[in-house]
Amino acid sequence: MRFATYEHDGIRRCGAVSTDASGADRLHPLPAHVSLLDLVRAGRTALLDAGQAALAEPAGPAAADVHLLPPVQPGAMRDFVTFEEHGEGMLRRAGLPLDVPEAWRAAPTFYFTNPYSAVGAHDDIPVPPGSSLLDFELEVAAVIGAEGRDLTPEQARDHIIGYTVFNDWSARDLQTREMQAGLGPAKGKDTATTLGPYLVTADELEPYRDEEGFLALALTAEVNGQVVGKDMLSNMSWTFEEMAAYASRGTVVRPGDVLGSGTCGNGGCLAELWGINGSQTPPPLQPGDVVTLTVQGIGQVSNRVVRGKDPHPLPTARKRPRNRP
Structure with a gap:
């Protein structure tokens, strides 16, 4: 089943999604006081029951006629x-040996990104202040549907309620500079993360699961209508269940938490292609460019890059005396 969160005629709603005879997606509104996150927190059965009840009613507006919002407002986003x-391509860009480090192989590494940066499937994306190297990243995200701690991968499967497309917009120049300080990405990943177009419940994607537990979904990235990347989600080195288990190790995952797969290979972002091509080809994203990401079984998001704001100047670090009390 598919669910959307949207604005229509100035009102925020959520609804189940059907496809009509013409192939258009139609929205079946849920009760006005109910958010999709409320239903996710209520559990898989409550979510599906609410969706079935909505689908039994006449369809409302077409998805193309509303403002699609992120399906859920994440409490936390781990990427x-x-x-x-993808790792090899980024190493190539940095002029490093292509073998990913053993530390990467040891566990499914992630960083926390900004949950307040989540934007909808067709929202404009401003160029981050001070950046001239804007990039997209083609990913899929799992959405947590039940609280859990120290989960096994087998247990984690019941804690994943659905999936959505995830575009981790990246200011590569800001990211490169700030990571030289010895921490992970911050402002380089802070401006926008696209989630959408829908939350697709986990049962919908079970037919795509291969014998190793991976979801064999085709991934495609386009810039201005030109395909720049294609991959399969099943090329991940860990399953989403293993990722969720690792995320819950020593802590909790909660309903609405989002776990991004990381960027796929073979053109899942421009920076990987820059490493392969030895130049900034294709060029960094500019205002007016449209990035369209399509994931089999989940849907498509398409965002236009727009001019951002100039950064307010800040001083560099001041040399301070090391006085002691």
């Missing part, structure tokens, strides 16, 4: 790095 080919 993993699970595609080895």
Whole structure:
């Protein structure tokens, strides 16, 4: 089943999604006081029951006629790095040996990104202040549907309620500079993360699961209508269940938490292609560019880059005396 959160005629709603005879997606509104996150927190059965009840009613507006919002407002967003080919491409760009480090192989590494930066499937994306190297990243995210701690991968499967497309917009120049300080990415990943178009419940994607437990979904990235990347989600080195288990180790995951797969290989972002091509080809994203990401079984998001704001100047670090009390 598919669910959307949207604005229509100035009112925020959520609804189940059907496809009509013409192939258009239609929205079946849920009760006005109910958010999709409320239903996620209520559990898988409550979510599916609410969706079935909505689908039994006449369809409302077409998805193309509303403002699609992120399906859920994340409480936390963890972005993993699970595609080895992407890692190799980024190492090539940095002029480093292509073998990913053993530390990467040891566990499904992630960083926390900004939950307040989540934007909808067709929202404009401003260029981050001070950046001239804007990039997209083609990913899929799992959405947590039940609280859990120290989960096994087998247990984690019951804690994943659905999936959505995830675009981790990245200011590569800001990211490169700030990571030289010895921490992970911050402002380089802070401006926008696209989630959408829908939350697709986990049962909908079970037919795509292969014998190793991976979801064999085709991934495609386009810039201005030109395909720049294609991959399969099943090329991940860890399953989403393993990622969720690792995320819950020594802590909790909660309903609405989002776990990004990390960028796919074979053109899942421009920076990987820059490493392969030895130049900034294709060029960094500019205002007016449209990035369209399509994931089999989940849907498509398409965002236009727009001019951002100039940064307010800040001083560099001041040399301070090391006085002691």
